[in-house]
Amino acid sequence: MTDLLIAGGLVADGTGAPERTADVAISGGRIEAVGDLAGRTAARVLDASGSVVCPGFVDVHTHSDLTLLSSPSAHSKVRQGVTTELIGNCGLGVTPVLGDIAALRGAAGYLDLDPSVAWDWADLTGYLDVLAAARPAVNVASLVAHIPLRAGVIGFDDRAASPAELDRMCGLLDDALSAGAAGLSTGLMYAPLTFAREEELAALARTVAARGRLFSWHIRDYGDHLLDAVREVLRVAEATGCRTQISHLIAVGRRNWGKVARALELIDAARDRGIDVAADVYPYLAGNAPLSQLLPAWAQAGGEEAMRHRLADPGVRDRIREEWRDLPNGWSDITVSRIPADRPGVEGRTVADLADDGAGVALDLVAEFGNAVMMVAGGRSEEDLLAVLRHPATVIGSDGQALDPEGPTGAGVPHPRSYGCYPRLFADHVRTGRLPLVETVRKCTGAAAARAGLTDRGELVPGKAADVVVFELDRIGDRATYADPQRYPDGVRAVLVNGKIVVQDGTHLGERPGAVLRAGQGD
Known part of the structure; x- marks a missing residue:
């Protein structure tokens, strides 16, 4: 008997195939079948008629490294349909812990919203074990963050890495990749990464490329020197053969509007030369840092x-x-x-x-x-945003965090993307006809999982993990605003993680079935 049958929905399966009315059968936490399953016996049936059924959203750019330990229920993310998060972005991370923990916590202040969370780990294996013990509601994969590597080996000074220091950094990186990291991230606008030379980035990229993992870049400048910053990424990618992702590709400041189109031209030319480079973006005209x-x-x-x-x-x-x-x-x-x-x-x-x-x-x-x-x-252009959203090589990443408005991570006036990124995308761009449904779903699911190297997520295909979102296209929308950001979205009927219903009709059921995903070890 099938555990759960999601019946009669408009299925966009994350592969880019045309949408179709179909049933989705789930058993043992996996997709059992997709198609006309009339007559199939199921322990539970969810009527999805009039709703879109698609894979859970794979958020390739998040900063939930510590907030998931503070509140593993992941309220702000799972309620909008996110079922998998890739943490450790922008060079901001929590491992390895070498030397002064207080200095590292200071450098990672963007992540460190709850002082009560103890850093009881030394390396990625220890951190992922702590995260798994917390039983998050969403699946989590992790990048290795450049700040802990450089700060732990070199410190916070403005100088180039010595050959011995480069060897040690690459060794620590390779250890983390062996332990299941999905790749590496850098954040060249954050100290001490502002002091990293291109030779250092290339050495790290070669280490990542040897494992076939992803190198994600928060580039040196998103303003006046955007194009020079993109060229640096492309030089390293071409020299090393590393699979490369440019994070939140935008241009800051009215005088720089239009440069995004030129950046995309540089990316297209690199892809034509065989370089595996892409980008991610979120559907807002303001950032957070x-x-x-x-x-x-x-x-x-x-x-x-x-x-x-x-x-x-x-x-x-x-x-x-x-x-x-x-x-x-x-x-x-x-x-x-x-x-x-x-x-x-x-x-x-x-x-x-x-x-x-x-x-x-x-x-x-x-x-x-x-x-x-x-x-x-703020200071961003809607035309630039649309250019990135429409580009075939881009995927969606919220750049947000899993927040709990009732807990320590809910303080302040956070960016609304943490609560409404994906509903906003579908409301503002799909329902209005700016973007097609199937391609937008693919950018949020199958294509995003492929960029992160997650082979078991992002598609409603028999045998893959049953991460599923059911939403009403005519109702879905973000309610989070810049002035009042801690509001959950409308129109999300159900969210399943590994076959378990976590959110139903806007209510979090308290389930926490997420898995910690370790590259090379099953996902």
């Missing part, structure tokens, strides 16, 4: 403590102010989304609203709270 990302690289040298101490120097502040005169965005485009303190009237307001001296406010906040001050930054 630590406010400290705006500081020039020299001001971040030495780590978070040194940076905060440096900002007490009036001469340093004057130098930064001078460099900030030419920022692509103005202070009215930048909203303070989270600070680790009770400061009424700060979170949710733009820097320009907080004071006439926006630069002074920003410097004061970073000096006091370091990398833990979060911002939401």
Whole structure:
């Protein structure tokens, strides 16, 4: 007897095949059959008539490394249809832990929303074991993050890696890949990665390529030097043969609008030469990052403590102010989304609203709270966004986190993408006719899983894991806004992870059937 029959839905199976009305049979946590299954006996039947049935969304770009330990129910993600997360992006991560844990936690402040989460691990194996013991509601795969590698081996100074240090970093990386990491990520706008030379990136890329894994890049600049930053990625990819992903491909600042189309042309030319390079994007015109990302690289040298101490120097502040005169965005485009303190009237307001001296406010906040001050930054073009969404080589990644509005991770005014990325995509772009249903589903599922190297996810194909979303296309939509982001979406009827119903009619049932996916070890 079939465990569950999802009957009569419009099936978009994640492969790119045309949608069709069909039934989906699930047994033992796997897809048993897809087709006309009238007459099949099932222990439970879910009537999906009038709804889209597709694979669970594979979020290739997330930062839930620690929030899943704080709240493994993954409320903000699973309720919007995400069934698999790829963590460790943008070079921000939690392993390996070498030396000063406090310094590493400071560098990873973007991830570290709940101080009560203890870092009881030394390497990726230990971390994944802790994550598995937490029993998350979603499946999780992990990249190796560049910051812990470089900080642990070289430190936070502005210098090139020595040959011996490169060998050690590559050895640690290879150990993590052997332990099941899906690949490597870098974040070249975050200290100390701002100091990484191209030779270092190429050495790490060769290590990743030898294992056939993914190298994901938060590039050096998304503003005035976007095209130079993309060219750097392509040089390393071509020299090493590494499968490469450019993270959240956008252009910041009105004066840079239109550069995304030229970046896509560079990517197309590289793909024509046989380079395996692609990109991901999320459907919003504002991003989210630590406010400290705006500081020039020299001001971040030495780590978070040194940076905060440096900002007490009036001469340093004057130098930064001078460099900030030419920022692509103005202070009215930048909203303070989270600070680790009770400061009424700060979170949710733009820097320009907080004071006439926006630069002074920003410097004061970073000096006091370091990398833990979060911002939401606008200044992006809808035409650029549509160009990336429509490109055949791009997939969807939220760049968000699994948050719990009732717990420590629900503080502040986070970016709404953590609650509404995928519903927003289907409401704003599929229902309106901007994007076709089947291709959009593929970008969220089968194509995303392929980029991450996850062979058992992303397609409604017999034998594969039964991660499934059932949603009503005429109702699905995000309710999370920039001003009120902690709101769950509409129109998601059911979400299944490994054959278990986790969300039904908008209610989280408390199930936590997710698996920790280790590359080379079954997924």
